[in-house]
Amino acid sequence: MKRTLLSSLLALTTTAATALTLPVPDRPGDSLIGSPPHEVKYVAAKYEDTLIDIAVEHRLGQDEIVLANPHVDRWLPGEGTPVRIPTSFILPNAPRQGIVVNLPEMRVYYYPNAHQVVTYAIGIGRENNWRTPLGRTHIAAKMENPSWTPPPSIIAEHLADGDVLDPYYPPGPNNPLGLFAMRLGISGYLMHSTQKTNGIGMRVSHGCIRMYPSDIEQFFPMVKVGTSVNIVNQSIKVGWYHDTLYMEVYPEMEEWPASYEQRLHTALNLIEQANGGQIPVVKGSILKMALEKPTGIPVAVYERPSQASTQTTVQN
Known part of the structure; x- marks a missing residue:
């Protein structure tokens, strides 16, 4: 076997x-998408x-x-x-509208309508002075074939490492912003393509959100100027798939560390919220393993009793 x-x-x-274009769960309370x-x-x-x-x-x-x-x-x-x-993802705990960026997951979710969600892997800003900001903003502008003028702070950083940047990069495939860029309402931050594809899924940028060139080529025409952008920090996500409750865990971001006890408290609070305000009898060993050794894979932590088993219990 x-x-x-x-x-x-x-x-x-x-x-x-x-790119994963998936149906939004139609069962009330469900939030796991994909396979x-x-x-x-x-x-x-x-x-x-x-x-x-x-x-x-x-x-x-x-x-x-x-x-x-x-x-x-x-x-x-x-x-x-x-x-x-x-191939399976729990939707972030955020309004299902516009663009939602979950930083610990390094993944973006876009809701083109009430019935679909599109998701992509992304690269985000480094810790300390270059982290990608949290909060609500919007797409302020869209640029096809953008040019790039490096700001003095980035020029100085590269110069300290012995790398001299050009003062201006014209539009074209060699431009660090790639062929497509979308400016956020937060000054100085973009969503853009990158030739450094090995950095997707890592903290390598100066705060901008980087995407695979083929992904943003699909994404760019979908998104309108003014689209809302919600950037969140959710290292632990909880959601239902039918009668099973799943949890999906990522490492904490370096600038927001948390102890195991704090992560356990967060997980139990999320489970309680998902279960209508009551903490069910969860699979403790699986919950502990998921929090101690995050895999980013949804794992089942609780199953609702079936109607048949409930009836059997009553009869006994």
Whole structure:
């Protein structure tokens, strides 16, 4: 049985993924999107692959694929090694409208209408002085084939490292902003494409939100000037899929550290909120493992009793 399962996993192709355009859950209270959680997707690593190569091929984030494959070597997975491809996501706990950016997850969710959500992996700002800001803003402007004039702070930083930036970068494929950029209402911050695709899913920018060139090429025409943008910090997400409650966990951001006890308190509060104000009897060992060793993969922490089992309990 195990050999048959492994063979089926290794037979899966590594065709590049497209942007995930998914239906918003239509069951009241549900918030898990993508493949049903029990449908797990793997691809077989090729001899020359790193996990980062596979992430780029499937338009996932670097940290995202490393978290999802904790026992696979980042730089040398090994030919034929099954690599898990995340395909299920819990929607952030935020209004389902406009653009929602979840920084710890390094993923953006866009709601073009009440029935669909589009999601992409992103790169975000470094910690300390270059972090991506939290809060509500909007798309203030859209620029196709943008030019870039590096600000003095970035010029000085590069110069300190022995790298001299040009004072002006004209439009074109060699421009660090790529071919598409959207300016946020927060001064100095953009969503834009990048040629440094290995940095998607990492904290590498000066605060801007970076996207795969092929992703923003799809995203750019969808978004109108004035679209709301909600940037949140949710390292723990909780949501229902039918009668099962799932939790999806990411490492805390460095500038907002939290102890295990604090993370447990946050998780239990979210579970209580999702369960109508009552804390159910959760799977304690799974909850503990998810908080101590985040994978970014939704894990089941509670199942509602079925009507049949409830009736049996009453009869007994």
